[in-house]
Amino acid sequence: MTSHQVQLLLADLALILFLARMLGALALKLRQPPVVGEILAGILLGPTLFDGMLAETLFPADVRPLLTALANIGVALFMFAVGLEIDHSTLRGRGRLTAGAAVGSTLVPFGVGLALAYYLMRVHHTDQPVAFAVFIALAVSVTAFPVLARILADRNLSRTALGGIALATAAVVDIVAWAALAAVQASVGGGGEHWRVALVIPFIAVMLVVVRPLLRRFLVREGQTAVLTPGWFSVVLIGVLCSGAATEAMGMHYIFGAFLFGIVMPREGALELRDAIGGRVQHITTLLLPVYFVVAGLKVDLSGVGASELTQFAAIMLVAVAGKFGGTYLGARFQGLPARPSVALSALMNTRGLTELIILGVGLEAGLLNESLYGLMVAMALVTTAMTGPLLTLVFRKKVEIPQGRPGGTGGGAAAAVPDTPDAIGDRDSRGENHAVGRT
Template structure:
């Protein structure tokens, strides 16, 4: 009996390994296709996850999805994806540069606050239409406040990491609109994370005011410890390890810290991604060159290998064929609200603040990209029990559409600078501003 149990466990691991291999190879293939279509690689990886799920592969005779990713293997797959996600969120927090915001603080604040306010408001209005059809998840009733706040947060987000890659691909990084988009997206994401943290606390407390206050107080204590104690400790450790050129212990220490911080926020009652992000945010950026070479790059490679597993876990929850005619109308509403909120919310204030129409339109397209950040928020909502399967499918399709929309419509940097030389901007190098 023991041998048969050991064999079953070994087979689960073997199937897990095979599934991850298929995910990685499919992600590379679809990523290359996406690049050929002037799309960021993440579009191809998200599409690969959907293709390997019930929306396409699962429709083939014999349901290959069920054999490739059986039910008893999916929790293991999810665990692997969460490690990749935590490391990725740590890197996002670590790369968050205040220097990007400083040169455009006024305009970035105006664009960001307007786009978030309009997108959030439209998201809440759409919740009025959608709530009655999606107010129960797994037999549990979801409060309208939690559902509406989540819809507002999901509509408000801009994918900062994907945006940076799109700007690089289109050579817009050194343009005024490029740096303004990065600065605005950074503010957007912080506001969206705060809203999601509120939803997380609201759901965890089950609406109980006392529990909600407890979670808020714990969060404040946690933030104070991170900034007042962990930040200076990390700075001292980083310089000590750098002075001795002991990069492996530093890499391990930072990785362990991100995981422990993720555990802490989960214990507090908010999602683990916030712990990873904030730990990255308080991690020192100096000495910049050696940290980038010896610590950041290895961690990025690890997260880039593990992160495609996150896409397949997402894809396994997307069932396009499970949508009915009414839900396609709901999808149309979601797409309309998502695009209107970010496009109008960014273009109008940019024009009022003096940006030409061409640059304001480009800014609106950039702010409308949601990509990976949206998927992180959606998966968090699923784990919290805020979204049912059909809403999850529709929101993932919205994230894919809004991100893919930017590629073919954005101008190249050379064309923009040739048309308007004043559109060029200079961003201070790391450590100089």
């Protein structure tokens, strides 16, 4: 690196962090997740404004690879934190209702997404129509588990029955989405080396049968979790990076390895350890994730959007919103959840956040998306995430109750009510701090 590159890199990092924090804080004041402001910051710093002159001046070509490298590390740690946050216990006791909502929230948008892909293929030609169709269907089916968890926490809904159902449903949808994306990414990459993908199966087996017990043995002893010293945290980071490198070498994306390492981390008796790891990871991703938003924003050029692009965007929004809402609502109602909480659950499942951007980034790297369609999909992720808060406020003007003993319900206990007070509809805690993953 030259001295000039070092200067630009440090100045760019300072600018990115400043804008991300400022626009994230503004989003909070508007009762939006910080990720909305951070995504907007990435788009504003990209080529959309001033014919790209701002982007070229602030982020010249010799600095962009350095920013991309930092962004990749941030995404790997974020995906590890997503896997770490998925608590297996959220799926217990919610089998039928979670399954019904998850099936509806996945299959219905996936089905209408295939029709959307057929429409988009007439404008955006592709050499891989099957992979393109599956990818578009997957992109409109995803739910952002981390941002959903943050919204629930901000609105004091995490410990309600509705919150538990939403987290369990989103966890299932997320796992299915990452597995499907892995299959799509493997099908379009690697040239004549597709055989490497077969190594993923024994790799997963080793992670579950060997690595998970070893982690539990050393991090949880006799029911007591180990103190998270710098040494132990380094071990965790080494595991994340090696797991990501392994899946990348197998022809998959590094995000799958990082996510898998988060999944195999100890759960039972390790809550404090997970919180400590998550807190330290947040300190790193606070800097690196905004870099990813800018790297993504540098590929989004909305300056040339015309009537054709607006028509495509309208179709994308219609499919993304209607598919998620309709599918989740039908699945929840089919299992006996009352109408109003079913609407609230549908609104929550429609949020996409950074999860969508990561999936779109994989599609762009794999050649399934061109930059025009990528920009429209990023805009969809921004709008659908911003919709969640206002829709929940609208739904929660009255109490939302899940009566005891409904078919497919969460089990015993009194009826779980979602309060209609302002405090329950979005006031943040007094510190205004974010959880390890939920900030995005």
